[in-house]
Amino acid sequence: MRSLTLVFLAVVGMAGCGGERDLAMASKGEHAMNDGIQKSDAEWREELTAEEYHVLREKGTERAFTGAYHDEKTPGVYKCAGCGEPLFSSEAKFDSGTGWPSYYQPVSDEAVMTETDTSYGMRRTEVMCRKCGGHLGHVFEDGPKPTGLRYCINSVSLDLAPKGES
Numbered sequence: 574m575r576s577l578t579l580v581f582l583a584v585v586g587m588a589g590c591g592g593e594r595d596l597a598m599a600s601k602g603e604h605a606m607n608d609g610i611q612k613s614d615a616e617w618r619e620e621l622t623a624e625e626y627h628v629l630r631e632k633g634t635e636r637a638f639t640g641a642y643h644d645e646k647t648p649g650v651y652k653c654a655g656c657g658e659p660l661f662s663s664e665a666k667f668d669s670g671t672g673w674p675s676y677y678q679p680v681s682d683e684a685v686m687t688e689t690d691t692s693y694g695m696r697r698t699e700v701m702c703r704k705c706g707g708h709l710g711h712v713f714e715d716g717p718k719p720t721g722l723r724y725c726i727n728s729v730s731l732d733l734a735p736k737g738e739s
């Protein structure tokens with residue numbers, strides 16, 4: 574009987590640890606420190622293709638009109654190519670004519686985070702996946718209604734899950 578009690582306590586104890594970890598991961602950071610996934614550079618290099626690594630982890634940019642999604646019209650959800658988090662809906666996608674997939678809003682404000690980017694002599698607002706910190710692209714204030722925003726995103730940073738598939 575005593576050993577049964579000990580087993581029970583051990584199981585409850587493990588569940589408690591799991592719950593605490595989940596709570597800690599759910600708390601939102603104030604700055605551009607991503608929320609969930611912390612991986613070493615070596616781990617990212619192993620998981621991602623060379624192109625994905627360059628864009629997501631080195632803030633690279635794919636050449637205009639060369640990506641998989643700039644002209645994509647299939648209904649669905651565009652997920653982060655780094656971590657699988659849903660980021661943009663096809664419903665918010667529009668043809669910007671820039672050669673990069675463009676959206677007027679993310680699926681939620683929590684899905685992405687932004688930071689001022691002054692590289693290449695420009696002042697731009699970088700967009701990153703909040704969960705894994707992966708670089709997605711930039712957001713500009715010349716988008717269509719209803720937001721007036723244009724999220725200019727690299728196809729390489731995205732994986733489209735067509736509607737009805739997950």
Ligand code: FE
Nearest residue numbers: 653656702705
């Ligand atoms: Fe991500």
